[in-house]
Amino acid sequence: MSHVPAAAALVLGVTALTGCSASSVSAQASSGRPELKVTGAYVPQPPMADMAAGYFTVTNTGSKADELTGVRSDIASMVSMHRTTASDQMQQVKEFTIPAHGSLVLRTGGNHLMLMGLKRKPTVGETVTFQLRFATSPSITVRVPVRPATYQPSN
Numbered sequence: 001m002s003h004v005p006a007a008a009a010l011v012l013g014v015t016a017l018t019g020c021s022a023s024s025v026s027a028q029a030s031s032g033r034p035e036l037k038v039t040g041a042y043v044p045q046p047p048m049a050d051m052a053a054g055y056f057t058v059t060n061t062g063s064k065a066d067e068l069t070g071v072r073s074d075i076a077s078m079v080s081m082h083r084t085t086a087s088d089q090m091q092q093v094k095e096f097t098i099p100a101h102g103s104l105v106l107r108t109g110g111n112h113l114m115l116m117g118l119k120r121k122p123t124v125g126e127t128v129t130f131q132l133r134f135a136t137s138p139s140i141t142v143r144v145p146v147r148p149a150t151y152q153p154s155n
Contacts, residue, residue: 034137035062036098040153041144043128049121052076054113054130054144055153058104067095067135068104074129077117084110095135107153122146 041056054073060066071079082090096111098104106112115128122128127143134140 032064033062034060034064034066034098034100034134036060036066036134036137036140038132038140038142041130041142042147042151042153043115043122043144044149044151045122045124045146046118047149050116050118052115052118052122053108054079054115054128055106055108056130056142056144057106058098058132060098060100060102060104063100064136065100065102066098066137068098068132069095069135070133071113072131072133073115075119075122076115077119078115079130080114080116082112082114084112090114098134124148 037059039057039059041054043052043054046052052075054071058068068081071081073079081093081096083093083096085091096104096106104111113130124146126146128146130142130144132140132142
């Protein structure tokens with residue numbers, strides 16, 4: 001009978017992890033705070049061996065805004081956040097705002113991540129790990145699929 005509690009704990013642990021995926025990862029917060037969810041994350045297979053890009057959407061269903069203040073990755077020595085200006089120039093930023101009841105969209109031609117100093121070149125079918133840090137919400141870790149360089153999300 002002593003194996004029953006251990007088996008129940010294992011089932012509960014596996015069930016809790018089942019909801020975590022690259023397509024939908026969230027950080028729950030209490031009422032009156034940001035409530036963040038990450039969806040649509042991907043890294044296009046880079047043409048260069050030392051640099052790649054990252055894209056995803058962070059949706060905030062909470063009643064307060066938050067900021068994405070930093071990103072780490074298992075394959076890059078540095079991850080920087082960039083926006084694309086009206087003149088199609090990349091400009092590094094220190095944070096991205098995620099408005100209350102709104103979204104932050106990272107996409108080609110707009111806001112995006114630059115993964116620099118790659119430890120290895122990611123290839124299609126692999127996954128890359130991002131750890132997203134926020135001003136007020138808990139960090140979110142997401143496993144991101146590497147897609148073909150020609151991949152275009154449906155949204």
